[in-house]
Amino acid sequence: MIPEIGLLFLVLAFTISSFYVLGNSFSFYRNNNFIISPKIVYPFFFSVLLSFICLEISFLTDDFSVLYVANNSNENLPDYYKFAALWGGHEGSMLLYLLFISLWTLIFFLKSQSSFGIFFLFVIFSLFSGFVIFTSNPFERLLPFSPEGGLDLNPLLQDFAFTIHPPTLYLGYTALTLPFAIAMARCVDPSYKNWASDLKNWSVISWSFLTLGIALGSWWAYYELGWGGWWFWDPVENSSLIPWLIATALIHSAIATSKRNIFSKWTVLLSLGAILSSYIGLFLVRSGIVTSVHTFALDPERGLILLFIILFVLIFSLIIYSSSKLTDLSYTNGSILSREFFFLINNVFLIILAVAILFGTIYPIIYEIFSGGKDISVGKPYFDSVTVPIAFFLAFFQGFGILSNWSSRTTETKNLYAYFAILILLTVSLSALFLNNISVSIMVTNLMISSILAGLIYYAFLQIKNSRKVNLSMGFSHFGIAVMILGIGLVSSLESQKELIAFKEKPFELKNYKITYLGEEKNIAQNFSSDEVSFSVENLNQEFNLIAEKRYYPVSKSIMTEAAIYPSIKEDLYISIGDQVEEGWVVKAQLKPFVRLIWLGALIMAFGGFLSLFRFKSL
Amino acid sequence: MKQHRLRRLYGVLFIVFCSALAFVLVYFAIRDNVNLFYSPSDLFENPPQGRNAIRAGGLVEIGSLRRSTDSLEIEFIITDLKKSIAVNYTGILPDLFKENAGVVATGYFDKNKMSLDAYQILAKHDENYVPKEVKKALEK
Numbered sequence: 001m002i003p004e005i006g007l008l009f010l011v012l013a014f015t016i017s018s019f020y021v022l023g024n025s026f027s028f029y030r031n032n033n034f035i036i037s038p039k040i041v042y043p044f045f046f047s048v049l050l051s052f053i054c055l056e057i058s059f060l061t062d063d064f065s066v067l068y069v070a071n072n073s074n075e076n077l078p079d080y081y082k083f084a085a086l087w088g089g090h091e092g093s094m095l096l097y098l099l100f101i102s103l104w105t106l107i108f109f110l111k112s113q114s115s116f117g118i119f120f121l122f123v124i125f126s127l128f129s130g131f132v133i134f135t136s137n138p139f140e141r142l143l144p145f146s147p148e149g150g151l152d153l154n155p156l157l158q159d160f161a162f163t164i165h166p167p168t169l170y171l172g173y174t175a176l177t178l179p180f181a182i183a184m185a186r187c188v189d190p191s192y193k194n195w196a197s198d199l200k201n202w203s204v205i206s207w208s209f210l211t212l213g214i215a216l217g218s219w220w221a222y223y224e225l226g227w228g229g230w231w232f233w234d235p236v237e238n239s240s241l242i243p244w245l246i247a248t249a250l251i252h253s254a255i256a257t258s259k260r261n262i263f264s265k266w267t268v269l270l271s272l273g274a275i276l277s278s279y280i281g282l283f284l285v286r287s288g289i290v291t292s293v294h295t296f297a298l299d300p301e302r303g304l305i306l307l308f309i310i311l312f313v314l315i316f317s318l319i320i321y322s323s324s325k326l327t328d329l330s331y332t333n334g335s336i337l338s339r340e341f342f343f344l345i346n347n348v349f350l351i352i353l354a355v356a357i358l359f360g361t362i363y364p365i366i367y368e369i370f371s372g373g374k375d376i377s378v379g380k381p382y383f384d385s386v387t388v389p390i391a392f393f394l395a396f397f398q399g400f401g402i403l404s405n406w407s408s409r410t411t412e413t414k415n416l417y418a419y420f421a422i423l424i425l426l427t428v429s430l431s432a433l434f435l436n437n438i439s440v441s442i443m444v445t446n447l448m449i450s451s452i453l454a455g456l457i458y459y460a461f462l463q464i465k466n467s468r469k470v471n472l473s474m475g476f477s478h479f480g481i482a483v484m485i486l487g488i489g490l491v492s493s494l495e496s497q498k499e500l501i502a503f504k505e506k507p508f509e510l511k512n513y514k515i516t517y518l519g520e521e522k523n524i525a526q527n528f529s530s531d532e533v534s535f536s537v538e539n540l541n542q543e544f545n546l547i548a549e550k551r552y553y554p555v556s557k558s559i560m561t562e563a564a565i566y567p568s569i570k571e572d573l574y575i576s577i578g579d580q581v582e583e584g585w586v587v588k589a590q591l592k593p594f595v596r597l598i599w600l601g602a603l604i605m606a607f608g609g610f611l612s613l614f615r616f617k618s619l
Numbered sequence: 620m621k622q623h624r625l626r627r628l629y630g631v632l633f634i635v636f637c638s639a640l641a642f643v644l645v646y647f648a649i650r651d652n653v654n655l656f657y658s659p660s661d662l663f664e665n666p667p668q669g670r671n672a673i674r675a676g677g678l679v680e681i682g683s684l685r686r687s688t689d690s691l692e693i694e695f696i697i698t699d700l701k702k703s704i705a706v707n708y709t710g711i712l713p714d715l716f717k718e719n720a721g722v723v724a725t726g727y728f729d730k731n732k733m734s735l736d737a738y739q740i741l742a743k744h745d746e747n748y749v750p751k752e753v754k755k756a757l758e759k
Contacts, residue, residue: 348634352641375656375752382652499691499710559714578711588711
């Protein structure tokens with residue numbers, strides 16, 4: 001009964017949103033006003049919420065007559081994983097996606113009450129809820145022959161990070177709908193005065209969640225996949241990075257629009273680009289068209305409908321955009337050292353970076369079509385060699401961009417000299433810190449973060465000297481980028497590893513660490529059994545034991561390795577195990593210097609983003 | 620007004636210049652980093668030209684896995700049920716690696732020995748233990 005109620009509420013939400021869209025389109029066409037009140041958002045939100053709760057109940061009560069529950073859960077699964085298993089597959093994660101769109105719609109209604117904004121949010125919701133109901137119904141039953149037990153949640157997903165990473169990322173993705181809706185609302189309603197600052201604030205919210213979500217995913221992949229890598233350029237990772245880059249560009253463009261009344265057409269187009277890029281990601285992942293570690297069942301029909309949704313949103317939005325009367329002041333009044341010009345540089349480089357990554361991600365599809373079915377893959381070296389130079393310029397121009405002024409107030413050339421003096425001083429002293437293992441990549445890293453830090457330091461100095469407010473939100477976000485770049489640069493240039501067969505009483509060395517394999521112990525948990533392989537580690541000043549695991553999950557008949565990690569800010573010791581060979585184990589031991597700075601940087605960036613909410617007048 | 624036009628021109632030139640640079644960068648990077656997929660039969664009929672790494676995929680032949688006792692060197696045979704080739708690899712095999720299950724190896728192909736020196740072994744697959752490319756190769 002409960003699954004049917006869930007479906008009913010989902011259909012109800014679909015009906016409410018389409019009713020609002022169609023009814024108001026009609027009345028707007030006839031009488032130039034909306035007849036249906038946006039208050040309809042309340043019943044709308046609660047129906048989506050109830051639908052979500054119904055699916056959760058099916059999971060928590062092990063109702064395996066529901067196909068989706070049977071495929072993604074099992075009675076022996078711990079309860080918190082049963083709860084999270086809802087977003088373990090395609091159908092359920094789409095329901096979570098819908099829940100978040102409706103949540104943002106409710107919050108948007110409470111804060112700004114723009115009935116046009118609600119209109120466009122409902123357009124998006126109608127499209128995606130229709131998609132879920134007609135192609136991916138999570139409440140589908142297996143009757144009358146329902147299975148006794150479930151197929152279990154994919155063991156890779158049975159991890160703490162799985163309970164928070166997808167929801168955080170989805171909050172970010174779905175929040176991108178808001179800037180889009182605001183931009184469209186501005187196109188049809190020229191009296192919407194604060195649109196650019198509203199749009200900026202919502203983009204910051206989306207950007208902060210995306211930052212957190214992507215970083216959580218990276219951290220998870222690092223410790224769970226057992227290779228010690230933190231970014232694989234997998235199509236799924238790229239599908240989250242591309243919207244993030246566009247959202248970053250959008251924030252800057254929207255700031256310029258709200259402060260200087262420039263770039264407003266570009267801001268509207270970027271907000272369209274941001275959601276379209278997130279839908280393209282959805283398409284790539286859900287249609288099974290590219291091979292990826294995140295496997296959703298392959299289904300060309302879903303892919304086609306998603307493509308249709310993408311095309312529809314694109315054409316629909318461009319029609320609305322082209323009928324709008326947006327005017328821009330010219331950005332070219334000021335000097336080449338003005339903030340306007342640096343925002344232009346920021347946007348150009350970010351968009352080029354996003355397009356280059358998108359190109360590498362979809363190139364296998366293009367190639368397959370034009371070569372008559374030949375499969376290729378684009379390797380990590382492509383992405384590394386394309387992104388690093390572009391990221392270098394982004395970082396290099398960032399510092400001066402931070403302390404530049406809008407063209408209404410001149411930026412003095414003497415500031416430029418002072419900035420370069422700090423920049424050189426920082427680069428030299430940072431390089432001195434790493435003198436023992438200096439290399440080109442470390443020098444490049446130093447120059448990148450020095451550019452950012454020099455800008456931040458001198459900016460803070462100038463603001464305080466002239467008794468103006470320091471923008472802490474901006475400061476933290478940019479500082480977070482510097483921390484992240486430092487982490488990426490250092491771990492890529494200083495990491496070391498050793499692969500060997502480890503035997504008892506035959507210790508091996510990795511840099512300063514002496515590692516000994518001690519033995520293994522069988523262990524049985526609620527839904528898996530494992531071999532716990534222990535190692536003793538000796539360092540210059542400490543001694544500790546580490547345990548790596550080989551887990552066997554009987555329901556899905558799969559094996560999972562849990563790496564042994566000794567984390568610290570300075571470096572991680574990372575031991576993963578392969579097969580058992582005679583008396584020993586195949587072992588890969590790695591040192592990951594400063595790898596934690598990557599995620600720490602992301603945390604600081606997101607913190608900066610959330611900080612800006614406190615100056616959020618309309619929220 | 621003239622000044623204004625000139626500045627706009629600079630802006631446009633800047634965008635064109637950056638895009639052109641990026642285009643060149645992408646062109647060279649993609650040229651050197653595309654890994655073509657081959658089934659064992661493809662490797663016999665039409666062995667790869669050029670210096671790029673390739674990906675070869677098939678089923679791991681039952682009983683073909685050989686492991687050195689004192690190092691991490693591994694050898695196994697992959698087959699598409701018509702032809703088979705040897706794969707050499709040094710390192711840890713992924714958890715999903717199994718005999719008679721699908722695998723994709725990335726590395727450099729040696730035409731004389733008909734073997735692949737792999738630097739990466741992937742055993743990502745769907746629930747039927749067959750990666751997308753391997754499935755296609757088996758169905759040919």
